[in-house]
Amino acid sequence: MGRPPCCDNNGGAGVKKGPWTPEEDIVLVSYIQQHGPGNWRSVPENTGLMRCSKSCRLRWTNYLRPGIKRGNFTPHEEGIIIHLQALLGNKWAAIASYLPQRTDNDIKNYWNTHLKKKVKRLQQQTDPADRSSFQHQTTTAANAAAETTSSNYYNPGNNIDPTMQAAMAYPNTTCNAAPATMAVSKLFQSWMAKVPSPAATDYKAMVAMHEFQDDRQTVAAVSAINGDKSSSSEMVVGRREAGTTTTFSLLENWLLDDMAPGQAAMDGIMEFSAGCYADPIMF
C-alpha cells in the first residue's frame, strides 16, 4: 500500500548531512538542468548523491536556483519585508512571493538578524503613551470586530504607518497574527467597499475576503491577489473570470513595483491605508 519508501527512510544509512560541497552542487545543478526541478525523490536515485530528497530540494530552492539575489537588501526590500511581516506575520513563503529574487529562508534570516532588531529599536524610540494607546485601541478593535462594531484604532496623533504601529505594538511575532489579519481584512474590505460589486463568479474571492479569521486564509487571499497558482488557484480563476483584477492595482503596485524611488506606489498605499484606519465609519 502507499508509495514506495524514499531515501529518507533507508534507516538513514549512507545519507550525508552538513554543508554541500561544490562537487555535489555541480551534480545537482546539471541534473536539474537536464530534468528540471521537481520529483525530488528521484534526484538522489538518479544522481548518486548521498543526500535525501529533502536536502536536495532545499539546496536548490535556497541556494542554487537561478535568479537568486543574495545579501545587500535594499531599503525598498526592507520596507516591503517589514510591511508584509506586520500584515502577514511570519509567513516567509508568502512574503518571499513578493520578492521573487529572494528565498523565504533568506528573508527569514534577514528578519531574524536585522529587521527584528530594527523594528524593536523604532518601537523603543516611539512615545510609550502613543504605543500603549494604540495597543489598547487595537485590542479594543479586535474585540469589537467580532460584533462588527466600528472602532477607530488608528492613532492620528502621529505619522507612523498603522501597520508599522501594529508591528511595534506586537513585537512578539506570535502576537502579530491578530492585528495583522485584521489589518489585511480591513484593507481589503475597504477596497471592496470602494469598487463596484463584483460579479457573481467572484463568489469565492468574496468569501475569502470575509473569512480572514485565520492566517492561512489571509495568505491564500493575498496569494490569489498576486496570481499565485498554488493553493488558491480557484480563487484566482474566479476573480480573473469576473474581470476584477484591477481592483487591487494599488496594492499590487506597492508590493511589486520595484522602481527606484517607487515611493509613489508606496506613498499611495500608505495614504490609502492610513485613510482607512482613520475612518471610523468604514471600520
Place this chain on the structure above:
DNA sequence: AAAACACGCAACCGCTATTTG
C-alpha cells in the same frame, strides 16, 4: 596573541497539507 563573545547564514528538524498507489 588568544580567549570570549556576537553575529550571520546554511542546513536540519518537526510538523501539516497534499499527493500517490
Place this chain on the structure above:
DNA sequence: TCAAATAGCGGTTGCGTGTTT
C-alpha cells in the same frame, strides 16, 4: 478509500567568521 510518502513551510541549531576584551 485510506495508508504512506512527498512537498513545502516555519522554527531552530550549529558552525564559520568577525569583533571585542
